[in-house]
Amino acid sequence: xxxxxxxxxIAAGAAExxxxxxxxxxxxxxxxxxxxxxxxxxxxxxxxNQKQESVIKEAKNQIGAYVAENNLLAEDEFVLGQMxxxxxxxxxQEKNNARIAELKAAxxxxxxxxxxxxxxxCCESEDAHVCEPRFCPSCGAQVRNDAAFCQACGAKL
Numbered sequence: 001x002x003x004x005x006x007x008x009x010i011a012a013g014a015a016e017x018x019x020x021x022x023x024x025x026x027x028x029x030x031x032x033x034x035x036x037x038x039x040x041x042x043x044x045x046x047x048x049n050q051k052q053e054s055v056i057k058e059a060k061n062q063i064g065a066y067v068a069e070n071n072l073l074a075e076d077e078f079v080l081g082q083m084x085x086x087x088x089x090x091x092x093q094e095k096n097n098a099r100i101a102e103l104k105a106a107x108x109x110x111x112x113x114x115x116x117x118x119x120x121x122c123c124e125s126e127d128a129h130v131c132e133p134r135f136c137p138s139c140g141a142q143v144r145n146d147a148a149f150c151q152a153c154g155a156k157l
Contacts, residue, residue, distance in 0.1 A: 066072070068086065073079040134145050134157075141152035149156055 007075065067079065132145075134143050134147075135141065136143050136150035136153060136155055136157065138155035139150060139153040141150055143150050143157060145153075147157060
């Protein structure tokens with residue numbers, strides 16, 4: 001066998017292996033694509049199931065509200081127990097709402113007092129309504145905001 005024949009034989013074997021590898025790669029890619037499609041479909045179906053679970057939950061809530069509002073199954077012990085749970089929760093809500101109203105009223109009253117105090121403010125600044133201390137330019141003593149003369153040195157302010 002000549003060198004050329006040997007090289008041809010090796011090249012043919014390499015080409016065959018290349019075809020095998022290419023086919024294996026294609027199969028692997030097809031398999032991966034199939035798995036990705038499968039996972040995507042699973043995700044969509046799971047999301048749809050969650051949506052349907054919300055629909056079911058809402059329907060059950062509406063049935064429960066209907067039963068409670070129309071006093072259906074009033075003799076059933078479970079329903080009676082749940083109705084007492086609802087009544088207790090509503091009582092807590094009423095107390096909380098009353099306290100919220102008290103707190104709002106107290107807050108509004110406090111705001112009114114602050115506004116009244118601000119209206120009585122003796123300082124010139126209408127923005128802050130905070131009386132800043134005033135000092136005599138001659139001696140540096142603190143003076144009242146409405147003073148015309150310094151109480152310490154008598155300088156005109």
